[in-house]
Amino acid sequence: MKKFTSLCFSVFLLSFIWVGSAQQNQKTIVIDAGHGGKDPGNIQENVQEKDFTFQLSNTLREALEEKGYEVILLRENDEYMSLNDRIERINEIKPKLVLSLHANAAHNTSKNGIEIYFAEGEDLNETNSNFISKLTYNLTSQTKYKEVNIKTANFKILRESNSPALVLELGFMSNPKDLAYIKSKKGQQEIAKALTASL
Numbered sequence: 001m002k003k004f005t006s007l008c009f010s011v012f013l014l015s016f017i018w019v020g021s022a023q024q025n026q027k028t029i030v031i032d033a034g035h036g037g038k039d040p041g042n043i044q045e046n047v048q049e050k051d052f053t054f055q056l057s058n059t060l061r062e063a064l065e066e067k068g069y070e071v072i073l074l075r076e077n078d079e080y081m082s083l084n085d086r087i088e089r090i091n092e093i094k095p096k097l098v099l100s101l102h103a104n105a106a107h108n109t110s111k112n113g114i115e116i117y118f119a120e121g122e123d124l125n126e127t128n129s130n131f132i133s134k135l136t137y138n139l140t141s142q143t144k145y146k147e148v149n150i151k152t153a154n155f156k157i158l159r160e161s162n163s164p165a166l167v168l169e170l171g172f173m174s175n176p177k178d179l180a181y182i183k184s185k186k187g188q189q190e191i192a193k194a195l196t197a198s199l
Contacts, residue, residue: 032100033057037080042105044173063196098165105174113147115169119158135198142194
């Protein structure tokens with residue numbers, strides 16, 4: 001049976017995702033492909049994190065647009081973009097949701113799975129609390145992953161974005177099986193499909 005790590009706790013904590021204000025563009029989603037340009041992110045077996053996140057961002061954009069969302073990519077090529085520039089752009093757009101795409105790494109090469117981060121100290125609301133359950137279910141049923149860990153973090157992009165934002169660590173590049181999966185077209189399509197099905 002698939003593991004839903006700390007699911008009940010997470011359902012409560014991530015319920016804020018769907019609480020939008022009237023000022024937010026409710027059909028607009030911003031995709032932040034992590035790293036880029038001079039910042040490659042994690043590197044394993046000549047695979048750079050910045051390339052994976054960029055490829056996935058385009059696959060995810062196509063899937064979301066088919067569902068009727070307006071999708072804005074913070075970077076549309078292999079360019080360096082500072083965190084301040086990313087946050088400034090997000091706050092100009094005022095999207096419904098920000099998805100910041102990344103891939104993990106660890107000294108322990110057996111460590112695998114997905115980690116999802118949201119900002120510490122959010123003003124949380126229980127409305128639409130089925131979102132995290134749906135997201136976890138889709139990621140564990142439609143991808144190779146059997147575990148999704150939900151965590152809080154003080155990441156700048158989470159802390160300073162005025163719109164709901166998630167940082168998604170979509171596998172461990174240090175794990176050979178995860179790496180093979182996330183660099184494959186099949187893996188990226190499955191991840192994009194699972195994320196899209198959750199919205």
